[in-house]
Amino acid sequence: MAEQGTYDVIVIGAGPSGAVAAASLVRYGYRVLVLERQHFPRFSIGESLLPQSMAFLEQVGMLQDVVEAGFQHKNGAAFCRGYDYDFFDFRQKFSAGWGTTYQVQRSQFDKTLADCAERQGAEIRYGQTVTAVSRHDAGVVVDVLAETGEAYRMEAGFLLDGSGFGRVLPRLLQLEKASTLGARLALFTHVEDRIVDPRFDRNKILITVHPFVPEIWYWLIPFSNGRASVGVVLPRDRFDEESMDRLATLQGYIAEGGMLSEFLSNALFDTPMRKLEGYSSDVERLYGDRFVLLGNAGEFLDPVFSSGVTIALKSATLAAATVHRQLQGLNPDWQQEYEIPLRTGIDTFRVFVEGWYDGRLQDVIFANNKSEGVKAMISSILAGYAWDSNNPYVSEPARLSTLAELCRG
CATH class of the missing domain: 3.30.9.100 (D-Amino Acid Oxidase; Chain A, domain 2)
Structure with missing residues (x-):
């Protein structure tokens, strides 16, 4: 198998998590290679962004490209049951930060982010499938099959999996476990x-x-x-x-x-x-020796609250900062600096997804007696601010059950 060189970091997948992670790492000064199985533009699901995502895009210099792409403006979420109707305006939320975002054709959106990462200095190779991964003291070895049929091998100090539903590393490293959410x-x-x-x-x-x-x-x-x-x-x-x-x-x-x-x-x-x-998925762990899982490659809950891209971008920014500390020899605590912070928001979304399907959240959404303060707190989570610990429904997600009982009453 041909040897084709060494990079500081290799990223699997050029979707939102991979593109943002790559751009972040390039900004830290690293040589980054992105290996993408498909060619862009390509279809993908997850087309309604959350306002929290805008902060992550702004952080890596991608916001202007998204603003200029001409996507549909989005300022909230509306809910309907028969002819019952209510909505949450994300501009009227509890948490500080962006209150608007976009609804996007992912083929165009993902290409916009990937092109931006490439302009910033990341190298992206399309039509490349990762077939095997091994580790050694200095980093990782990645076996790749090009669409031309050529097989080759790359090395890097660290490997990030942003392959989304492809879930490359969970499959190759046997990290998958059954989701607790329904089929x-x-x-x-x-x-x-x-x-x-x-x-x-x-x-x-x-x-x-x-x-x-x-x-x-x-x-x-x-x-x-x-x-x-x-x-x-x-x-x-x-x-x-x-x-x-x-x-x-x-x-x-x-x-x-x-x-x-x-x-x-x-x-x-x-x-x-x-x-x-079979889209709901989970893994035994989100990181390991010289690798980390981003976004849907690690865990995907459900499409109901459009949380997928937000979680993907949050994971990319957290992971890039932690990889940087590791490559600088600072020996970061991945559990404390990556997995626990990321899962804080995932677990908040999980409670709301479970509450949606067991009826608690639907009772809240369609209640006629919601206070404006509580509605603002719920609006914050629906807008993606699932990491704002000042929000009582983030610090104590179980409050949703009490709220549902009050709304029923």
Whole structure:
């Protein structure tokens, strides 16, 4: 196998976590190589950003590129159940920081970030698949298969896995473990939405709950070009690929969606359907000897609150700073400096995801008697500020159960 050189850091995956980590490390002065299996632009799910993400993009000099890309402005999240409707304005939140963000076609968004990382000095190689990883005292050895069929080997002082749902290192190093969240799948597509209904706010993601089966929900994410991402999330046992058509299933559920069905009454379904299942994942640990897992490569909860990109960017900035300290010989405590801080926010989101599916959070969202102060605290978490320990629902996420009882009362 050909030897092709040594870098300070190798990053697997050029998605948001990989691009931001690479840009951060380049800013610290390291030689960084990013190995990406696909070619950009390419389709990806996770199209509604959270305002907390903007701070991370600003930190690595990517914000201006995103602002100039022409994405759909987003200032909150709206919720619908039949014809019950409420919304959270992220500009009216408990935590300090960004209150607006964007809804993005990930093909364009991810390429924007990757191109920015490349301009800053990271080297990105597309069409490259990591096939094996080994470690030695000085760092890591990565075996790569190029799309041309050439196999080669690279070395680095540290390895970051930002491969997302590809989960390269969890598979190669046997780090995967079963998620505690239920087995669900998503059916989704892009449409020409043709929405003219004045009740619909394009500046907000719309999350709709099925009026009779509350564990079934839909997303409607409008883009800036008159198109939208539309999907339904179902318990795994409610869809059979052999006997059920994907498009007919999605449209059938939309027809039962109350206000949502009226919003999409003129929509043109002109794009092939996609399915994603088994997406909730977990790992035994997020770091090890000379490697760290970023974003979805480590843990993915659920798409309901669009937390994936925010967690990915948070993990990238935390990991880059900790890798820097390690490469400087400072012997960082990865548990205290990376895993525990990252899991603080993940665990907050987890409580809200669990509360969504067991009904507690839905009772809060659709309650008529929410105080403005409590609504601002919930809005902060929905905006991505799941690491703000000043928020009582971050410092003590179990408060959600008490709040749900009060709202029911």
